[in-house]
Amino acid sequence: xxxxxxxxxxxxxxxxxxxxxxxxxxxxxxxxxxxxxxxxxxxxxxxxxxxxxxxxxxxxxxxxxxxxxxxxxxxxxxxxxxxxxxxxxxxxxxxxxxxxxxxxxxxxxxxxxxxxxxxxxxxxxxxxxxxxxxxxxxxxxxxxxxxxxxxxxxxxxxxxxxxxxxxxxxxxxxxxxxxxxxxxxxxxxxxxxxxxxxxxxxxxxxxxxxxxxxxxxxxxxxxxxxxxxxxxxxxxxxxxxxxxxxxxxxxxxxxxxxxxxxxxxxxxxxxxxxxxxxxxxxxxxxxxxxxxxxxxxxxxxxxxxxxxxxxxxxxxxxx
Amino acid sequence: xxxxxxxxxxxxxxxxxxxxxxxxxxxxxxxxxxxxxxxxxxxxxxxxxxxxxxxxxxxxxxxxxxxxxxxxxxxxxxxxxxxxxxxxxxxxxxxxxxxxxxxxxxxxxxxxxxxxxxxxxxxxxxxxxxxxxxxxxxxxxxxxxxxxxxxxxxxxxxxxxxxxxxxxxxxxxxxxxxxxxxxxxxxxxxxxxxxxxxxxxxxxxxxxxxxxxxxxxxxxxxxxxxxxxxxxxxxxxxxxxxxxxxxxxxxxxxxxxxxxxxxxxxxxxxxxxxxxxxxxxxxxxxxxxxxxxxxxxxxxxxxxxxxxxxxxxxxxxxx
Numbered sequence: 001x002x003x004x005x006x007x008x009x010x011x012x013x014x015x016x017x018x019x020x021x022x023x024x025x026x027x028x029x030x031x032x033x034x035x036x037x038x039x040x041x042x043x044x045x046x047x048x049x050x051x052x053x054x055x056x057x058x059x060x061x062x063x064x065x066x067x068x069x070x071x072x073x074x075x076x077x078x079x080x081x082x083x084x085x086x087x088x089x090x091x092x093x094x095x096x097x098x099x100x101x102x103x104x105x106x107x108x109x110x111x112x113x114x115x116x117x118x119x120x121x122x123x124x125x126x127x128x129x130x131x132x133x134x135x136x137x138x139x140x141x142x143x144x145x146x147x148x149x150x151x152x153x154x155x156x157x158x159x160x161x162x163x164x165x166x167x168x169x170x171x172x173x174x175x176x177x178x179x180x181x182x183x184x185x186x187x188x189x190x191x192x193x194x195x196x197x198x199x200x201x202x203x204x205x206x207x208x209x210x211x212x213x214x215x216x217x218x219x220x221x222x223x224x225x226x227x228x229x230x231x232x233x234x235x236x237x238x239x240x241x242x243x244x245x246x247x248x249x250x251x252x253x254x255x256x257x258x259x260x261x262x263x264x265x266x267x268x269x270x271x272x273x274x275x276x277x278x279x280x281x282x283x284x285x286x287x288x289x290x291x292x293x294x295x296x297x298x299x300x301x302x303x304x305x306x307x308x309x310x311x312x313x314x315x316x317x318x319x
Numbered sequence: 320x321x322x323x324x325x326x327x328x329x330x331x332x333x334x335x336x337x338x339x340x341x342x343x344x345x346x347x348x349x350x351x352x353x354x355x356x357x358x359x360x361x362x363x364x365x366x367x368x369x370x371x372x373x374x375x376x377x378x379x380x381x382x383x384x385x386x387x388x389x390x391x392x393x394x395x396x397x398x399x400x401x402x403x404x405x406x407x408x409x410x411x412x413x414x415x416x417x418x419x420x421x422x423x424x425x426x427x428x429x430x431x432x433x434x435x436x437x438x439x440x441x442x443x444x445x446x447x448x449x450x451x452x453x454x455x456x457x458x459x460x461x462x463x464x465x466x467x468x469x470x471x472x473x474x475x476x477x478x479x480x481x482x483x484x485x486x487x488x489x490x491x492x493x494x495x496x497x498x499x500x501x502x503x504x505x506x507x508x509x510x511x512x513x514x515x516x517x518x519x520x521x522x523x524x525x526x527x528x529x530x531x532x533x534x535x536x537x538x539x540x541x542x543x544x545x546x547x548x549x550x551x552x553x554x555x556x557x558x559x560x561x562x563x564x565x566x567x568x569x570x571x572x573x574x575x576x577x578x579x580x581x582x583x584x585x586x587x588x589x590x591x592x593x594x595x596x597x598x599x600x601x602x603x604x605x606x607x608x609x610x611x612x613x614x615x616x617x618x619x620x621x622x623x624x625x626x627x628x629x630x631x632x633x634x635x636x637x638x
Contacts, residue, residue: 162481163495164509173496176482181489187594190483195568195593202528202569209525214518249514250521274514275506 002139004119008103009042012078018048018069018097019083019129020090022238025057025158025193027084030107030129032060033151034081037137037144046077050094059192060151069094077101082117084129084155086110107133127167130155131175149182154189162194166293200233201240208243214253215311216318221247221256222311226303227263237262248272254318255279257310259303267306269297282313321458323438327422328361331397337367337388337416338402338448339409341557344376344477344512346403349426349448351379352470353400356456356463365396369413378511379470388413396420401436403448403474405429426452430610446484446491449474453494468501473508481513485612519552520559527562533572534630535637540566540575541630545622546582556581567591573637574598576629578622586625588616601632 009015017035019027028049035047048069053061080101085091085108091098098104098116106117109126126132130152137144144152156176160168163176180186207229214221223243230236237260248256255277258270269286271279273293280295286309288297299306328334336354338346347368354366367388372380399420404410404427410417417423417435425436428445445451449471456463463471475495479487482495499505526548533540542562549555556579567575574596577589588605590598592612599614605628607616618625 162483164481164513166506168499168505170496170500173492173499177489177492177496180487180492186487187485191593194483196570197565197568198570199531199533202531202566206525206528206531209521210529212518212521212525246516247521249516251515251517274510 001119001121002136005105005121005136006140008079008105008119009038012042012103013044014075014077015042015045015079015081016048016077016097016101017045017081017083018050018085018091018094020085021050021092021094023049023051023053023057026128026130026155028053028057028060029151029153029155029158030083030133032066033130033144033148033155034083034133034137035065036148036151037142040145041142048094048097050092056193056196057154059188060154069097079103079105081105081107083107083133084109086113088114088116107136125167127165127169127172128155128159130159131172134175134179144179144182146183149179149184150189153179153184153186154193157189158193198235198239200235204229204233204235204240205243205246209246212247212250214250216314218252219254219318220314221250221253222307223247223256223258224303224307225258225260227261230260237268244270244272248274255314259306259310261303262298264300265302266298266300267303269299269306269310271295277317282310282317285313286310320438320440321455324424324440324455325459327398327424327438328357331361331422332363333394333396334361334364334398334400335367335396335416335420336364336400336402337369337404337410337413339404340369340411340413342368342370342372342376345447345449345474347372347376347379348470348472348474348477349402349452351385352449352463352467352474353402353452353456354384355467355470356461359464360461367413367416369411375512375515376473378507379473388416398422398424400424400426402426402452403428405432407433407435426455444486446486446488447474447478449478450491450494453498463498463501465502468498468503469508472498472503472505473512476508477512517554517558519554523548523552523554523559524562524565528565531566531569533569535633537571538573538637539633540569540572541626542566542575542577543622543626544577544579546580549579556587563589563591567593574633578625578629580622581617583619584621585617585619586622588618588625588629590614596636601629601636604632605629 017031019031031047038045047066049066050069104117105119107121109123109129111124113122123132134152208223244256244258254274256272260268273279278292280290283290283295283297286297290296336350338350350366357364366385368385369388423436424438426440428442428448430443432441442451453471527542563575563577573593575591579587592598597611599609602609602614602616605616609615
């Protein structure tokens with residue numbers, strides 16, 4: 001495997017790196033990190049983005065080296081690394097670049113990745129794609145410079161909730177220690193990623209928390225965000241993502257649900273569990289999916305109807 | 320040093336372990352952890368507590384092996400380990416046990432520890448007293464059992480903000496990896512310590528966040544908690560400790576201040592900085608102290624007078 005990857009890099013004139021849409025710390029970290037690593041040994045490497053980089057991750061691409069992917073631009077790459085991408089559909093407009101690339105290396109840690117690459121390096125047990133890529137780069141013997149180390153550390157930190165989640169094991173911490181020793185500015189990462197709460201998000205969070213009233217004997221924390229309420233604070237459906245874990249972490253609460261009204265009148269459902277109940281069972285019944293402790297769905301029904309349906313489902317759920 | 324410690328343990332008939340008052344994760348973790356380690360090689364070890372254990376840390380002493388320290392009880396120990404205790408005064412009622420102990424080993428990571436032990440093991444650079452004790456126990460060659468590992472991991476996690484704070488370096492993560500590999504139930508620690516927010520604390524936090532309005536061009540987030548407001552939610556001065564970091568972490572905010580009205584009508588001042596401004600300068604002017612990024616003071620003046628005085632100080636502070 002290692003030899004095949006090195007051979008593919010050496011025999012390719014043009015190399016690209018791409019990750020999934022709606023970028024997060026791990027997808028951006030792995031894409032930008034691998035890009036900086038490859039530049040050490042190759043002259044023609046590009047890193048693509050499908051979407052705008054969220055403000056808290058912009059420090060990772062301060063010199064703006066990411067190429068916005070434009071579908072009209074014709075470009076066939078000899079080799080494409082697709083990172084942290086559980087399914088080709090998650091590339092959206094970037095899909096064409098994958099379809100046309102001559103050779104594809106698929107590196108991921110999501111369950112059910114369909115092995116769409118010519119080479120597939122998949123580990124569903126590992127904390128993050130960043131950790132997986134770091135291991136690979138180390139085996140390849142390519143040096144990890146400071147920019148790459150910072151990017152990889154960001155992905156590990158964000159995908160493990162700063163080493164809190166159950167995907168953190170002793171090896172995760174050993175790898176994090178190795179990467180940190182490469183000169184990562186950890187304080188910068190934490191400042192950018194965690195110390196940049198938007199004032200209006202904080203205020204809306206406050207409004208929700210002030211009146212939170214767990215249901216079903218305290219087992220379920222339930223919050224509903226209408227478009228009207230979000231607009232009052234100038235926020236959209238992608239905002240306030242910390243609410244769902246915040247209310248799950250109330251004493252006695254086992255499951256939290258956040259409903260957000262979509263622009264089209266439908267509802268986005270988020271579900272989190274402390275571990276006792278499997279929330280992907282509820283998500284599946286609503287046409288969605290996910291993991292036992294973190295799941296979700298997107299439905300066409302209105303906020304109030306979705307709330308009614310969900311509360312009926314939860315009535316049988318807590319026993 | 321190592322030999323002296325081992326000799327002291329071997330030559331003592333009775334051994335005690337004590338940590339500072341108002342227990343936190345690191346003081347409890349180090350006391351309970353070292354107790355479980357010493358029990359492996361010694362028949363008469365006691366671990367003391369001055370105060371009730373806060374609910375989120377009770378899992379560390381599930382079998383209730385900690386001895387409440389009762390001043391009236393006469394007991395002179397051959398050897399006392401004093402842990403995570405920057406000054407003997409922080410033992411309060413436990414002070415007598417220190418004064419009377421025949422030999423004292425002082426293990427700590429606080430600055431300005433006055434080296435009050437017969438043996439002093441002080442490292443102000445290390446993440447936590449738990450990390451320091453783990454290193455010591457390893458050098459001594461005493462096995463670290465699962466109960467001790469869980470206690471040490473708890474102290475490391477709480478004193479580093481889950482490896483976020485600047486006291487986390489590669490060695491911190493390597494030690495955490497080693498301890499985790501000893502069979503720590505990390506999920507239990509995170510559930511108990513971080514997923515147990517009291518409903519009323521969440522609601523009062525919400526009330527404060529909903530109306531937060533940073534001052535001085537957005538640099539300062541300021542929150543005032545009167546006794547009346549805390550009583551409305553059934554809370555006391557020790558509660559809502561996450562508020563101060565939460566509001567510091569708003570975009571653009573550099574410094575956060577939380578004022579809490581004390582039972583005696585005075586005011587407890589908490590100060591946090593993202594790093595640009597040194598808040599211990601402000602704390603000193605109010606008769607308190609602390610670190611550059613986390614400081615505080617306790618004053619006799621009323622809430623409103625303290626607020627006025629502080630805002631005057633801050634006027635010169637942000638330039």
